Amino acid sequence: MELELKAENARLNAYVAVTVAMLSVITAIGNIKNSNIAQQMAFTKGNSVDIWNEYQAARIKLHTDEDALGTITFSAPSEAARAETARLKAKIAKYEAGSKDLMAKAKAEDAHYEALDLHHEQLDIAEALNSIGISLAAVAALTDFFWLLCVAWGFGAFGLTMATVAFSGSTFHPDLLMRWLS
Helix, strand or coil: CCHHHHHHHHHHHHHHHHHHHHHHHHHHHHHHHHHHHHHHHHHHHHHHHHHHHHHHHHHHHHHCCCCCCCHHHHCCCHHHHHHHHHHHHHHHHHHHHHHHHHHHHHHHHHHHHHHHHHHHHHHHHHHHHHHHHHHHHHHHHCCCCCCHHHHHHHHHHHHHHEEEEEEHCCCCHHHHHHHHCC
C-alpha cells in the first residue's frame, strides 16, 4: 500500500517538476521580451514627446507670423511692407506644411507606442498566469491533489497562449480581464 502511494506521489511530483520547469522557462523568455519592449516603449514615448514639442513650436511660430502679417496688412503700404509680407507668407506656408508632417510623425509614434503597450500587457498577463500555474503546481505537490495540477496546467496553457500571442505580434487583447485588473 505504501509503495503504491510512493509511486503515485513520484509520478505526481514528476509532473509537477516538468510543469514548473516549463512554465519557468516560458516566463523567463517572456520576461526578456517584455524588458526589450519596455525599453522600446520608453524610446518611442521620448520620440513622440520630442516630435509633439517640435509641432507645438512650429505652430507657435506660425501663429506669431500670422499675427505679424496681420499687423503689416494694416500698416501703410510700402516696398518694405510688401517684402515682409512675402517673407511671412512663405514662412507661414513652410510652417503649415511642416506642422502637418510633424503631426503625422507624432501620431505614428503614438500608434507604435500603443502597439508596444499591447504586447507588453500580453506578456504581463502571460507572466501572471504562469506564476499562478507554478504556485498551484507546488501546492498540488504538497497536497497530492492531481486535480489541482490540472488546474495549474490550465493556467499554464493560457499563459503559454498569451506569450505566443505576444511573440507572434497578434493584436488579441483580453479586454474583460484587463478592465477587471485596471
